[in-house]
Amino acid sequence: YIINYNLSNINLINTQLKNTKILYRKGLISKLDYEKYKRYCIISRFKNNIDEFILYFSTNYKDSQSLKIAENIYGINGWLTFDLAYINNHKDFNFLLSPNQPILLDIQINDSFNFYKKE
Numbered sequence: 383y384i385i386n387y388n389l390s391n392i393n394l395i396n397t398q399l400k401n402t403k404i405l406y407r408k409g410l411i412s413k414l415d416y417e418k419y420k421r422y423c424i425i426s427r428f429k430n431n432i433d434e435f436i437l438y439f440s441t442n443y444k445d446s447q448s449l450k451i452a453e454n455i456y457g458i459n460g461w462l463t464f465d466l467a468y469i470n471n472h473k474d475f476n477f478l479l480s481p482n483q484p485i486l487l488d489i490q491i492n493d494s495f496n497f498y499k500k501e
Contacts (some may be wrong), residue, residue: 395423 383496399419 399423423488 402411402416402419405411406413
């Protein structure tokens, strides 16, 4: 690993996950909503790692254009929400949240970083 990473909002995410679990146990939200939020937490950690690498290269090498990353998360829109890409009763709705089915990530990387830059 070239850097350490720190999730500045990890306490908030963990607290919200605990609250979501309590709501699920009390029957106020569905198991599907709870599972979606758990997956959101995993994705938020992953996205933070990407952001940390961008920051590392941009600041240490004085190259603000080092990495441009476009992330498309299939199934979750990236915000703190329980919305899926598919409406209820769509044939792929439950498929997205099957325990054996990982969430698909489409990541496009445009790397224009110059490793020989001497600034």
